[in-house]
Amino acid sequence: MSRRSAPRPTPATITLYDSPGTGSQTWVPNIWRIRFILNYKRLPYRTVWVEFPDVEATLRSISAPPSSRRADGRAVYTLPVIVDPTRNAQAPQILSNTNTIAEYLEACYPARPVFPEGSxxxxxxxxxxxxxxxxxxxxxxxxxxxxxxxxxxxxxxxxxxxxxxxxxxxxxxxxxxxxxxxxxxxxxxxxxxxxxxxxxxxxxxxxxxxxxxxxxxxxxxxxxxxxxxxxxxxxxxxxxxxxxxxxxxxxxxxxxxx
Structure with a gap:
């Protein structure tokens, strides 16, 4: 009798939250910047598409930090956001704000740098x-x-x-x-x-x-x-x-x- 092997665990993958257009699937310049970095560094990732009316509720549901705050202190939720479970699946990194994400990816995945030394x-x-x-x-x-x-x-x-x-x-x-x-x-x-x-x-x-x-x-x-x-x-x-x-x-x- 053959023994069925246990299924292999699915490797953890970075998730990028993006917002679709109708004529093209991805178009937001700030989100393209992060997609470029992920592709350039050859990091496996998947995309979750979120329409703008659903952005705040979706990001709150995954405990994403706000990208900024208004003068009155109100949190502002915008894309892109990434969730990175590859370094700690039990406590994945959840980051917002394009520049913050770019800095994180460069620090944690230094191969193929997008910020050459001194630049x-x-x-x-x-x-x-x-x-x-x-x-x-x-x-x-x-x-x-x-x-x-x-x-x-x-x-x-x-x-x-x-x-x-x-x-x-x-x-x-x-x-x-x-x-x-x-x-x-x-x-x-x-x-x-x-x-x-x-x-x-x-x-x-x-x-x-x-x-x-x-x-x-x-x-x-x-x-x-x-x-x-x-x-x-x-x-x-x-x-x-x-x-x-x-x-x-x-x-x-x-x-x-x-």
Missing amino acids: RALQTLFVHHIQDVLAKPLLPIMVPITHHQLPERTQSHFHGTSRAGTPMPVSSHPREHAWQLVKEKFDFLALVLDKNVGDGDGIVAQGHHLSYADFALCSVLLWIEQMAPHDGWARVREWNGGRWTKLRQKCQDYMDVF
Whole structure:
């Protein structure tokens, strides 16, 4: 009589909480940054999809920490969030806030670093520039476009919460003028990256090798490509001698969605 072997335990896997669009499964720039790191470091993970109206309840149910707090002390729950049971299955790490997650993954999984030695401070400034300077003129363009491509429940959610601080999907600038403002920000960034030519390829922030700064920028490119492929990405891909298309191509191997 043959003896049936006991089933092997399922290996612990990192879980990434993401929010879906309708036309593309993943689109949020801050979440793309974490997905890039997981893929680049070759860490096994799975995705749990959570629509925006369900984010707070879902994250509270897994005891995720708030990503920030309002001035009145009220907790704010946003994605991404990761749950990592691989180091301690009985007490998995649950983290929110994109930068916190990035720092954690780099510290706990140092192989294939996204913060090469001595680069953390400059990369932090680079990413801050992308978030607070380069992306700012994109908002009046991309928020309305993105809104119309989200699930219906999510659209209704944003309409209902706009008074609490979520921007309404209404553009206050003529489209062509808004794109010109965006181009000026990309032109400036191209001039900065040109300083690496000779010592690097002029495409990536660290000269030759991809890093967190590149993933932060490429996440914005993917947001444009996925949500505005014809009006947006068709413009951006031609700017600065096709530089941004080249960056996207360099990041291509790390765009898997699990």
